[in-house]
Amino acid sequence: MKVTFFPRETGGSVAVIDRDDGVRLRLWSYDRKSTVPHDLAHLVTERAFGLRHGLWGSIADGAMFDSMDVVSGRLRHDSHRRSASLRKANRRELGLSELLTGVVHQGLRQNEATLARALNQTWGALREGPCPYTSTQAHAAVAELAALADRWTATSPVQGLTLSWTHRRRAGPDRHRVRPP
Secondary structure, eight states: OEEEEEEOTTSSEEEEEEOTTSOEEEEEOOOOSSSSOHHHHHHHHHHHHTOSSSHHHHHHHTOOOTTEEEEESOOOTTHHHHHHHHHHHTHHHHHHHHHHHHHHHHHTTSOHHHHHHHHHHHHHHHOSSOOSSOHHHHHHHHHHHHHHHHHHHTOOTTTOEEEEOOOOOOOSOOTTOOOOO
């Protein structure tokens, strides 16, 4: 799936998504005042932590969210039911993705020790036991996001910043998924 982020002249951003099924979507961001768009931080975070059923994996599989609209192509005949089913099945990982994205986004302004502590505290708020994610993953996500921040500031509303999302489609129960409470 190809995702192109465009800055809006009025502020914020919009992502144009070319899904593998031929549907083109537009995702309007709920950007906060930050260096990079929140949805771009989601993509980087979900790739770095191997989340397959967060925001971008859900969109790739057919989920639709309120901030999205169809630009071109045809949705499946059961797209509303499928979308609701995907969002329900993925709700825990969607929540986890939101929390980890916050850690990574804040990591742009933190040192390494603070980032590792924030990662562990975030996990500890979800569940007992050691965090299954490493500070190496968090640092890699922050480094990629920092590099993209530099590119984002130079991105024009016409040119956009294009990234790709690849994942394994849901074929059945995923026994290896991290399931926060």
